Amino acid sequence: MQHVSPIREPLVTxxxxxxxxxxxxxxxxxxxxxxxxxxxxxxxLVGLAIFFYSVYRTLWFGIGxxxxxxxxxxxxxxxxxxxxxxxxxxxxxxxxxxLLFRQKWRSSINRAAEAMTIFAVICAAMFPVLxxxxxxxxxxxxxxxxxxxxxxxxxxxxxxxxxxxISTYFSVSLVFWYIGLIPDFATxxxxxxxxxxxxxxxxxxxxxxxxxxxxxxxETVSLILAGVATPLVLSVHTIVSMDFATSVIPGWxxxxxxxxxxxxxxxxGFAMVLTLMIITRKVFHLxxxxxxxxxxxMNKVIITTGSIVGVAYTTEFFIAWYSGVAYxxxxxxxRAFGPYWWAYWSMMTCNVITPQLFxxxxxxxxxxxTFIISIFVNIGMWFExxxxxxxxxxxxxxxxxxxxxxxxxxxxxxxxxxxxxxxxLFFLFVKFFPVVNMAEVKAILKSSSEVTHTSADxxxxxxxELNTNTHxxxxxx
Amino acid sequence: MNKKFVLGIYDDEDVLLHAIENxxxxxxxxxxxFSPYPIHGIDDVLGIKRSRLPIVAFFGGLTGMSFALWMQIxxxxxxxxxxxxxxxxxxxxxxxxxTFELTVLFSAFSMVIAFFIxxxxxxxxxxxxxxxxxxxxxxxxxxxxxxxxTDLSALNELLxxxxxxxxNEKEVVK
Numbered sequence: 001m002q003h004v005s006p007i008r009e010p011l012v013t014x015x016x017x018x019x020x021x022x023x024x025x026x027x028x029x030x031x032x033x034x035x036x037x038x039x040x041x042x043x044x045l046v047g048l049a050i051f052f053y054s055v056y057r058t059l060w061f062g063i064g065x066x067x068x069x070x071x072x073x074x075x076x077x078x079x080x081x082x083x084x085x086x087x088x089x090x091x092x093x094x095x096x097x098x099l100l101f102r103q104k105w106r107s108s109i110n111r112a113a114e115a116m117t118i119f120a121v122i123c124a125a126m127f128p129v130l131x132x133x134x135x136x137x138x139x140x141x142x143x144x145x146x147x148x149x150x151x152x153x154x155x156x157x158x159x160x161x162x163x164x165x166i167s168t169y170f171s172v173s174l175v176f177w178y179i180g181l182i183p184d185f186a187t188x189x190x191x192x193x194x195x196x197x198x199x200x201x202x203x204x205x206x207x208x209x210x211x212x213x214x215x216x217x218x219e220t221v222s223l224i225l226a227g228v229a230t231p232l233v234l235s236v237h238t239i240v241s242m243d244f245a246t247s248v249i250p251g252w253x254x255x256x257x258x259x260x261x262x263x264x265x266x267x268x269g270f271a272m273v274l275t276l277m278i279i280t281r282k283v284f285h286l287x288x289x290x291x292x293x294x295x296x297x298m299n300k301v302i303i304t305t306g307s308i309v310g311v312a313y314t315t316e317f318f319i320a321w322y323s324g325v326a327y328x329x330x331x332x333x334x335r336a337f338g339p340y341w342w343a344y345w346s347m348m349t350c351n352v353i354t355p356q357l358f359x360x361x362x363x364x365x366x367x368x369x370t371f372i373i374s375i376f377v378n379i380g381m382w383f384e385x386x387x388x389x390x391x392x393x394x395x396x397x398x399x400x401x402x403x404x405x406x407x408x409x410x411x412x413x414x415x416x417x418x419x420x421x422x423x424x425l426f427f428l429f430v431k432f433f434p435v436v437n438m439a440e441v442k443a444i445l446k447s448s449s450e451v452t453h454t455s456a457d458x459x460x461x462x463x464x465e466l467n468t469n470t471h472x473x474x475x476x477x
Numbered sequence: 478m479n480k481k482f483v484l485g486i487y488d489d490e491d492v493l494l495h496a497i498e499n500x501x502x503x504x505x506x507x508x509x510x511f512s513p514y515p516i517h518g519i520d521d522v523l524g525i526k527r528s529r530l531p532i533v534a535f536f537g538g539l540t541g542m543s544f545a546l547w548m549q550i551x552x553x554x555x556x557x558x559x560x561x562x563x564x565x566x567x568x569x570x571x572x573x574x575x576t577f578e579l580t581v582l583f584s585a586f587s588m589v590i591a592f593f594i595x596x597x598x599x600x601x602x603x604x605x606x607x608x609x610x611x612x613x614x615x616x617x618x619x620x621x622x623x624x625x626x627t628d629l630s631a632l633n634e635l636l637x638x639x640x641x642x643x644x645n646e647k648e649v650v651k
Contacts (some may be wrong), residue, residue, distance in 0.1 A: 017614065018488075018513060018613065018614035019613060019614040022513075022613045022614065143548065143552060151557055151559065152552040152553060152556065152557055154553075154561055155549045155552070155553055155571060155572055155575055156553075156561045156562060156564060156568060156571040158574075160575070161574035161575060161578075164574065164575045164578040164579065165574065165578050168578040168579070168581055168582045171582065171585075171586075172581060172582065172585045172586075175585060175586070175589050176585075179589065179592075182598070183513075183514075183612070186604075186612045187513070187612040187613060189604065189612075190606060190609040190610075190612045190613065191609075191613070199602055202601060202602050202603070202604055203600040203601070203602065204600075205604070206593070206598040206599055206600055206601070207597065207598055207599060207600075207601045207604050208598065208604075208612075209511060209604065209605075209606060209607075209611075210511045210512055210513060210611055210612055211509045211510065211511055212509065212510040212511070212512065212516075212519050212520070212523055212525060213509070213525055213596070214596045214598075215512065215514075215515040215516070215519075216515070216519075216520050216525050216528055217528045217530060217592055217595065217596055218515060218592075218596075219515050220527075220528040220530050220531060221528075221530055221588060221589065221592045224530065224531050224534050224584075224588055225585055225588070225589075228534070228538075228581045228584055228585055229581075229585075231577075231581070232578075232581045235574065235577055235578065235581075239574055242574075438513075438514075439513060439514040439515070440514065442513055442514040442614075443514040443515055443516075443517075446490065446491075
């Protein structure tokens with residue numbers, strides 16, 4: 001079968017069998033809610049309440065509830081939008097890009113990472129929609145006929161490209177995630193004891209039987225979806241970066257933005273995956289499936305993308321000087337040494353310096369250190385977007401209109417509220433959906449578990465050996 | 478009409494693959510094999526042809542691309558031409574992002590819908606599983622029994638000698 005080098009670490013530890021995987025993953029779906037889960041879910045609901053209150057204020061009183069002014073017309077909202085979208089990208093990277101590269105370690109984390117993608121995109125979408133001021137007219141961004149009171153939408157505008165990019169990304173990710181869930185829903189359905197659970201998972205599993213033909217098609221569909229999702233994920237953050245890059249604002253109008261944004265997105269996304277996974281594996285006792293090896297692999301992605309982001313920051317500075325454009329130079333000096341210096345240096349510290357600690361193997365393999373650094377990266381990447389957006393806008397071409405931005409409680413409330421929204425969805429997911437892709441982990445079990453690493457390859461044995469196997473199994477029955 | 482099956486239950490993918498080869502070589506027709514996860518190499522031994530779903534994806538993508546280009550060119554170039562940023566009415570480079578997104582969207586959705594249709598996947602309350610353990614940890618080989626034609630004891634022996642840990646009979650009411 002597939003060859004795995006003996007020096008590779010096992011991806012599934014603890015001598016698990018196929019049935020153990022089913023048991024371990026289905027346990028939290030079938031058991032009564034664990035108190036720690038209930039407490040965490042209650043806290044998320046408080047966050048969700050904050051979200052609804054802040055949205056209510058924004059809708060009832062208007063965008064004036066936010067800290068925006070005539071100079072800084074984009075601030076926390078777009079910062080949060082880009083931040084959340086970026087976080088989502090790691091999920092697609094794990095589910096699609098690593099599938100194409102045949103990275104088996106993706107199997108046990110792809111489900112949760114994709115769920116994170118979908119919930120993060122939902123949170124991201126809240127910001128541009130709320131920023132419209134009249135979200136009930138949000139459908140005007142679609143190409144609708146003129147009788148609706150507007151002309152056709154402007155297909156030359158990156159903001160419109162964003163509409164298409166984000167909605168395509170969301171729907172394709174959702175479908176990809178759901179296709180992967182179908183066989184696992186079937187597993188839960190066939191184990192279900194209660195009538196409600198059996199019916200619910202029957203409907204969700206869409207009559208999946210696991211026949212060889214269906215699996216063959218399933219694999220084809222997964223591969224093609226991965227193939228289209230890979231350029232899709234790159235296009236989404238490229239287009240997000242074009243919201244800035246196609247404008248004529250100093251500090252935004254640069255060609256480095258698309259690759260720089262994509263690297264940053266993967267960087268922040270992996271940090272968020274780590275933050276969530278370290279908690280999930282602990283709470284649901286999935287240490288044998290999400291191992292230190294997985295954490296280390298993700299940390300390697302973080303150090304790579306973190307270094308790319310670091311190079312991008314330096315390049316931007318160099319090009320500003322090299323371009324000889326006074327406005328561009330001022331924009332960058334103002335970023336580093338102007339009134340928002342603290343945001344700039346927080347970004348530099350969190351994004352460029354802290355991930356470099358992962359060059360040490362002991363730090364890469366330490367859960368505590370990884371958890372702390374992943375939080376740092378999340379903070380740093382938020383500051384990156386804040387720095388790009390606010391510092392480029394607040395001192396524009398006309399010094400008489402220079403202004404500072406400070407958020408209101410409603411700005412803070414919406415941001416904190418999206419965490420409530422995100423975690424509410426995430427906690428519902430971990431309770432009702434299989435949090436690890438059982439089918440895929442079972443598929444790699446023979447080549448990548450501890451047991452097969454130690455036991456000899458007996459499977460190509462003679463018929464005699466097979467018969468003895470048969471007898472030993474009979475004893476159990 | 479009722480259908481009768483003999484089910485050979487296996488608990489290892491490699492034993493199963495060898496069994497499929499031997500049983501097919503013995504001239505027995507295998508109705509279907511059920512497994513908890515996709516087994517590499519099972520397509521070849523069972524003689525499953527490569528899925529044609531990628532073709533659907535390709536033509537779906539082609540449709541999406543054509544639709545997106547037509548939509549943008551017609552709307553901004555013919556239906557209501559406007560000068561935007563001094564660019565031509567039909568500025569193709571600016572139309573690329575939306576064209577790309579719709580290509581991906583149509584390609585993914587057409588393929589997934591085709592997958593649901595050909596695999597007969599639809600929300601349903603009742604599912605006929607021949608053996609429920611095949612979504613957990615067992616591999617189930619189903620062989621259809623034709624009354625008066627199939628020699629049950631020989632079939633039983635064939636399955637067991639090829640590593641089946643259990644052999645069951647099951648009748649499915651249609």
